[in-house]
Amino acid sequence: MTEQIDQALSKQYEAGFVSDIESETFESGLNEDIIRRISAMKEEPEWMLEWRLKAYQTFLEMDDPDWAHVNFPKIDFQKISYYSAPKSMKDKPKSLDEVDPELLRTYEKLGIPLYEQEMLAGVAVDAVFDSVSVVTTFREKLEEAGVIFCPISEAVHKYPDLIKKYIGSVVPRSDNYFAALNSAVFTDGSFVFIPKGVRCPMELSTYFRINEQNTGQFERTLIIAEEGSHVSYLEGCTAPQRDENQLHAAVVELVAMDNAKIKYSTVQNWYPGDEQGRGGIYNFVTKRGICHTNAHISWTQVETGSSITWKYPSCVLKGDNSVGEFYSVALTRGAQQADTGTKMIHLGKNTRSTIIAKGISAKNSNNAYRGLVQMGPKADNARNFTQCDSLLIGDKCGAHTFPYIESRNPSAIVEHEATTSKVSDEQLFLCQQRGLDPEKAVSMIVNGFCKEVFKELPMEFAVEAGKLLEISLEGSVG
Amino acid sequence: MLSINNLTAKVEDKTIIKGLNLEVKPGEVHAIMGPNGAGKSTLGYVLSGREGYEVEGGSATLNNNDLLDMDIEERAREGLFLAFQYPVEIPGVSNMEFMKESVNAIREQRGEDALSAAEFLKIAKDACKQVQLPLDFLKRGVNEGFSGGEKKRNEIMQMILLKPTLCILDESDSGLDVDALQVVANGVNSQRDANRSFIVVTHYQRLLDYIKPDFVHILADGKIVKSGDASLALEVEKEGYAFLGKGYEEANA
Numbered sequence: 169m170t171e172q173i174d175q176a177l178s179k180q181y182e183a184g185f186v187s188d189i190e191s192e193t194f195e196s197g198l199n200e201d202i203i204r205r206i207s208a209m210k211e212e213p214e215w216m217l218e219w220r221l222k223a224y225q226t227f228l229e230m231d232d233p234d235w236a237h238v239n240f241p242k243i244d245f246q247k248i249s250y251y252s253a254p255k256s257m258k259d260k261p262k263s264l265d266e267v268d269p270e271l272l273r274t275y276e277k278l279g280i281p282l283y284e285q286e287m288l289a290g291v292a293v294d295a296v297f298d299s300v301s302v303v304t305t306f307r308e309k310l311e312e313a314g315v316i317f318c319p320i321s322e323a324v325h326k327y328p329d330l331i332k333k334y335i336g337s338v339v340p341r342s343d344n345y346f347a348a349l350n351s352a353v354f355t356d357g358s359f360v361f362i363p364k365g366v367r368c369p370m371e372l373s374t375y376f377r378i379n380e381q382n383t384g385q386f387e388r389t390l391i392i393a394e395e396g397s398h399v400s401y402l403e404g405c406t407a408p409q410r411d412e413n414q415l416h417a418a419v420v421e422l423v424a425m426d427n428a429k430i431k432y433s434t435v436q437n438w439y440p441g442d443e444q445g446r447g448g449i450y451n452f453v454t455k456r457g458i459c460h461t462n463a464h465i466s467w468t469q470v471e472t473g474s475s476i477t478w479k480y481p482s483c484v485l486k487g488d489n490s491v492g493e494f495y496s497v498a499l500t501r502g503a504q505q506a507d508t509g510t511k512m513i514h515l516g517k518n519t520r521s522t523i524i525a526k527g528i529s530a531k532n533s534n535n536a537y538r539g540l541v542q543m544g545p546k547a548d549n550a551r552n553f554t555q556c557d558s559l560l561i562g563d564k565c566g567a568h569t570f571p572y573i574e575s576r577n578p579s580a581i582v583e584h585e586a587t588t589s590k591v592s593d594e595q596l597f598l599c600q601q602r603g604l605d606p607e608k609a610v611s612m613i614v615n616g617f618c619k620e621v622f623k624e625l626p627m628e629f630a631v632e633a634g635k636l637l638e639i640s641l642e643g644s645v646g
Numbered sequence: 647m648l649s650i651n652n653l654t655a656k657v658e659d660k661t662i663i664k665g666l667n668l669e670v671k672p673g674e675v676h677a678i679m680g681p682n683g684a685g686k687s688t689l690g691y692v693l694s695g696r697e698g699y700e701v702e703g704g705s706a707t708l709n710n711n712d713l714l715d716m717d718i719e720e721r722a723r724e725g726l727f728l729a730f731q732y733p734v735e736i737p738g739v740s741n742m743e744f745m746k747e748s749v750n751a752i753r754e755q756r757g758e759d760a761l762s763a764a765e766f767l768k769i770a771k772d773a774c775k776q777v778q779l780p781l782d783f784l785k786r787g788v789n790e791g792f793s794g795g796e797k798k799r800n801e802i803m804q805m806i807l808l809k810p811t812l813c814i815l816d817e818s819d820s821g822l823d824v825d826a827l828q829v830v831a832n833g834v835n836s837q838r839d840a841n842r843s844f845i846v847v848t849h850y851q852r853l854l855d856y857i858k859p860d861f862v863h864i865l866a867d868g869k870i871v872k873s874g875d876a877s878l879a880l881e882v883e884k885e886g887y888a889f890l891g892k893g894y895e896e897a898n899a
Contacts, residue, residue: 597696601727602745616736616738
């Protein structure tokens, strides 16, 4: 019987297992001493520690935000452990052969092979496990092209000038409550640097895994695309199935210099909690990119996990003629709550932005789109197009749209379209009358609804995203 | 093929089908006519198992299988096809994708191998040409932005692809001009053979000029009140439903 239940559960959330790995985990609690210890674990230079401590001071002076359309008990930051790393990582393994096999098995189970010869050609992976990066593949091949792809903790040592210059330049420490917290306690994440004129020869990706109990994951990613360079970056995330909530507060900063292009794709599948809303990840993330002249940043996200999602990947269109895009699918079911969207800040002339947001709500969940389009006084002839579609499955879920438009330039044009529809009984009946079972029918209808976003994803991810929706929707009918 | 005995069914507490009997043999075409509200569309929905259409009594079998005991998709896989009067849109799902899944679900039931994308494309193109729809309709979302006539032709295309044993056409002629009507009728006629049967539900005799029925039944107040050959349809066209009594004539005026 237990086996059957286990099977049923793991079918719903396939990444819900726990790896049996001996970890070095800090006792829970948040204070200056903890921050000093994180910094010491990473053997950081003094300036980095100071930066963290300033962030912590800022954090203490801030209040937690309450404007999002989500409900949850106040987070007790003293009950969270801010650092956990597999003990085996302490010896700094130099190759995969030295990495704890149990760690490698975790990624194998998740379908992320870390041996280069097994990889899909053309995708380099940085695998982050709790608070440390386990391995980063294809580094040599990337270095030949001048591309830097490494854990951010390593970049602090190796490329201090770049880190000093850019960290916090897009998302300042004081930007918001969770960004301040992240700046104080961030542990690992990826650092990417694409030199002038280089088209990154492969897709870069980071795979985040939370494993240890009662820990938070606070990763920080920084991507710098120099003049005229191109890069496509993907991230994926999963966590074990637990009754307690776990906090994930990340910061991602993108810098696209003149004529550069960054494409950032996310398939977020953190554990969503059970039907009653027990457990799951609190996903409070700040993602922002800055576009210089003629630069282009494109965010694509497929959000199916987390019990709470609070996330607004944004573009600051500083340079003239720069372009920002946001393509999003957010699916909520069970008791999940999502408040997600974007901000497009138009500062330069002729800047353009496109927002396509698709929200799908099933069961008792609540799904909100929140988006800001701001046209600055110098943003002559700037344009925005926003399309915001909600799809409801069943009659107990909710879809909400909160668009904010601020225009301070008379020549700017802002368009907003919004629709709400239901997977109708008629659509289901048509599909079934043509021989399809109801679950296949719903997944087909939902995939059709998401098509405009899925086509923006790199191929392998588009397939994964489609499958993920199918799994997530299981049992949503009736 | 199809055998309906003393079927009674209700929609939201209102009994619409009241003891209906109908026997359809392989290869036959039966037309069902009748005034508004007689239960013509309801019959198609009850037979295909639509939610909200509740059987109160009687039986219906298809190829000796108890139709009423099956789920909607099982009935479809058993060979029952309903051409909708108002086909619904499924945005973003291409006709091609939808029909391929559908054809393969039905092939699986028959123990046949799934068609590959290339194999399916070939038969889909033929079917598309047959109902005179441009080939880009295969790529467009199911019924998305189609005109009324295009939707009806799309239904017939699906019928051609699915090769059902029993086709129920629910007012497939409504809203069509003469040319489109001809296309729909030709599509249906091309599918007539000794093993495939049709129930053609229509309000007007006009369609039956193109699809020659073997039998015509008049459905009124949930029952078949009169049956005959094709000439019965002409009679109705001329005389209206006067023979049913004054109330019906007025209701249909």
